[in-house]
Amino acid sequence: MGLLSKLFGKKDVINTQIHQQPPIKTYATVDLKSPYLLAFDLPGEGVKYKISNFVPGTYKIPLEAIVKTSDSDQSEKKLIEVDTGVIYFIDADFEENFRKFETQLFEETGDSYEMTENPENYSGNVGIKFDCLIAPGVGLGYDFVGDGAYILDVSKIEKI
Numbered sequence: 001m002g003l004l005s006k007l008f009g010k011k012d013v014i015n016t017q018i019h020q021q022p023p024i025k026t027y028a029t030v031d032l033k034s035p036y037l038l039a040f041d042l043p044g045e046g047v048k049y050k051i052s053n054f055v056p057g058t059y060k061i062p063l064e065a066i067v068k069t070s071d072s073d074q075s076e077k078k079l080i081e082v083d084t085g086v087i088y089f090i091d092a093d094f095e096e097n098f099r100k101f102e103t104q105l106f107e108e109t110g111d112s113y114e115m116t117e118n119p120e121n122y123s124g125n126v127g128i129k130f131d132c133l134i135a136p137g138v139g140l141g142y143d144f145v146g147d148g149a150y151i152l153d154v155s156k157i158e159k160i
Contacts (some may be wrong), residue, residue: 028061028089028131029160036092037061039080039152042102042112047078048092049154058160061089063133063158066144079149082135086116087150090130101125 030037035054040046051059066145069079073090080087090098101122106112115122116132123129135146 008058022127024134024136026063028133029058029129030061030089030091030131031058031129032091033057034091034093035130037152037154037157038090038092038095039058040088041080041082041084041086042088043083044081046080046088046095047080047152049152050156051157055159058129060156060160061131061133061152061157063136063142063144065153066133066142066150067128067153068143068145069149069151070090077151079151082147084113085135085146086113086132087144088119088132090126094128094130097126098130 032051033053033056035051037049037051037059038046039049066080069077088098102112102115105115105122105125116134119128119131133144135144136142138145
């Protein structure tokens with residue numbers, strides 16, 4: 001075999017299939033005492049959504065309710081700006097409690113994102129059950145793939 005055919009000849013093809021893992025969680029559950037749900041990324045202010053036909057209790061927010069916005073949507077709607085791949089959900093009346101606790105946790109540990117693993121462990125510190133969803137990534141059939149601008153389709157939220 002000549003030098004050129006060795007350099008440019010057919011290479012052995014390596015089978016590199018990507019095995020994507022399903023999302024860790026496909027829904028978040030939060031307790032709501034008020035009809036206002038706050039959806040936010042830790043660095044951002046977030047967006048307050050009103051739950052129609054509200055009754056106090058526990059609500060389920062499916063991953064499918066997080067919708068990627070198009071460029072035309074961005075000028076018309078309040079956007080959940082995501083910069084960490086995580087969206088938190090909490091009764092809006094408890095935002096101040098959450099922010100104070102998150103700041104305290106960061107000062108004590110240097111990493112307040114440890115709350116993403118088991119948010120239920122911190123509900124007592126905040127005063128209400130909150131939750132979060134971590135972006136599952138690209139190619140799993142969800143709009144929420146990571147950093148970007150999203151809206152919440154409130155019609156997909158249900159009381160459980």
